[in-house]
Amino acid sequence: MFYILLTFFGCLTGISAVLFGFGGGFVVVPLLYRLLLAAHGADDPIGQSAMHIAVATSTCVMIVNALIATDKHRRAGNLIRDYLWPLGGFIGLGAIVGAIAAVWVSGDVIRYVFIAYLGITLIDCLLRRGFLTRTExxxxxxxxxxEMSGGGVGIGAIATFLGVGGSVMTxxxxxRCGLSMSQATSMANPLSVPVALAGTITYMAMAGFGNAGLGTWFVGYVDLLAFAALTAGSLLGIRLATPWIGRIPDRLHAWVYVALLAIVLISMCVS
Known part of the structure; x- marks a missing residue:
């Protein structure tokens, strides 16, 4: 049942990656965190590292989702190079800092930061002009x-610390630069790649310093079995979502994006 649920929600991450730029973190992190606690208990080594495992596995799944979704949007002509580089390079730099910081912080701290960050992002999207309505x-x-240097490093550090792709910032x-929701969410996928790569590599390497000792199917804090189930589901989700690229009305696209953030926030608050 554990892996069936992961495969199902992996499908949702594939859909969210293509349509909203979410590489999987906003689905994978709260889901895997709760499943690991339920399966192993809070006193088990895996249960004690549940948030670190959820975040690390999320960044690993994100590599697959972001790369495939990027190719889909490239073929659809939604990518604009000037908004990808050098912003992507600064995001990669910040990602290394964020991953190292997260390994040395307790899982509860990461969870509370995750909740606070989601709340701030929601308020910002709802109250500040330029997100829900675009000037035609x-x-x-x-x-x-x-925005490219300081903003890029900040996005990379926060995104990797929380195990998300950075789409809630990018x-x-x-x-607010004037791009449509379709363009903005498309760009979030390639901009998530440096976060996913830097985060995964750092989590794998740094777990050894913390003596994680989680078992055979772990590389650092990355749960390989969970990764396989999530990835299998995400490939199906990406295939299902691809025909909808560029077909969702802009205002509806923005409101659904905000609604998804609210759902994840509620899920993390009640967990």
Missing amino acids: GGIPRQLGRT VPLLR
Whole structure:
């Protein structure tokens, strides 16, 4: 039942990656965290490291989701190079810092930061102009140097610390540059790749310093069996979502994006 649930929700991560730029973290982290606690208990080594495992496995799944979704959006013509580089490089740099910091922080701290961050993001999307409504016919502005450097490092550090792809920062940022929701969510996938790679490698390496000792099917904090189940489901989800690329009305796309953030926030608060 454990792996059937993971496969089902893996399918949802594939859909969310293609349509909303979520590489899987906002589904995988709360789900895997709760399943690991239920299966092993809070006193078991796996239960004690449940949040670290959830975050690390999430970044690993994100590599697959982000790369495949990026290719789908490239073929659809939604990617704009000027918004991908050098922002992506700064995000990768921040990702290394965030992953190292997360390994040395308790799982409860990561969970509370996750909840606080989601809440702030929701309020920002709802109250600040430019996200829910886009000015039609406007010319998108370019990212400034500070947005690319300082913003990129901050996005990478926070995203990897929380085990998410950074779409909750990159999508609002690009949205307020004047891009459509389809373009902004498309760009979130390639911008998640450096976070996923840096996060996965760092979590695998740094777990040894913490003497994780989680068992045969773990590489560092990455749960290989959970990764396999989630990835199998995500491939199906990506295939199902691909025909909908660019077909969702912009305002509806923005509201559904916000609604998904609210659902995940509620899930983490009651867990």
